[in-house]
Amino acid sequence: MAVQEQVLKAELHCHIEGAAPPALVQKIAKREEIDVSSIIDAKGQYRWSDFTTFLSAYDLASSVFRRPGDYAQLSETYFRMLAAEGAIYGEIFISPDHATSAGLSYRSYVEGLAAGLERAKADTGIEGRMIAVGVRHFGAASVERVAKEVVSNPHPLVTGFGLAGDEREGHPANFARAFRMAGEAGLGLTAHAGEFGGPESISAALDFLRVRRIGHGVRAIESTALVDRLAAERIVLEVCPGSNAALGLYPVLRFHPVNLLRRAGVRITLNSDDPPFFRTTLGREYSLTAKTFNWTQEDLRVFTRTAIEAAFCDKATKERLLAKVDNQKLG
């Protein structure tokens, strides 16, 4: 058995609509009479060529999910796939704005997704939580609306609040109020930064949004002072190497800064982001990066451990999962 297949895994950064297997999208699209042939090729894989066509493929694929049962099927399918690769914990970004455009209430969207998480857990034991995200390029009022909705409709499996969307639009200060509201309600906080934006985007997210986790964050490597700050403040990066390579941030995995960040003492986790769009899976992220950077099983175990330590779940669940990771016999 390959090294990476043995190591237990955990994921903190995956957009649930972006995790939809093309076959599931095709099946539901048929029922809804939506034509998805422009975004799924003859081999059954998503078809896109640049950031603009990626976004339109993503939007069309997401648009087929319209009923709570569709979302249950989506989250159950994804968590079963995670569990099959050795994951014991996963967090997914959920997008209340997507639910609205699908004509669903926030509550039925969350209940649908939660039903899928529960079914996958009953069968495989995998734990799952949800992080509701606001869309940055929809503006501060929209993100605040999402925060309000999440806070006033608490659900035991929605344990985090985050910021996704185009990082190049809107200063983090604009979203401080939404994050304060979510933080005061006890939700864990994370924000995408340092993917398409540079080090200043990460510093501003830390200063204005008070997050202890950053989605991507890899462009911190462009500032030694920021790398030192991330290490000193024990900030956790949700790194998605395959996604960054697919979107052209780095030409090949070998040039990805994840290993430099790790060696500088920054706390790293490995994640798949929008896996079928980037022809990846969480297992593949573990195996390809391990091969590229000569990481050992112990190195991989540290990533999983970091993910669970930084997870937005209760202490008892964390301790149980950490014991599983620590007690696993490797190699």
Ligand SMILES: [Zn+2]
């Ligand atoms: Zn993301």
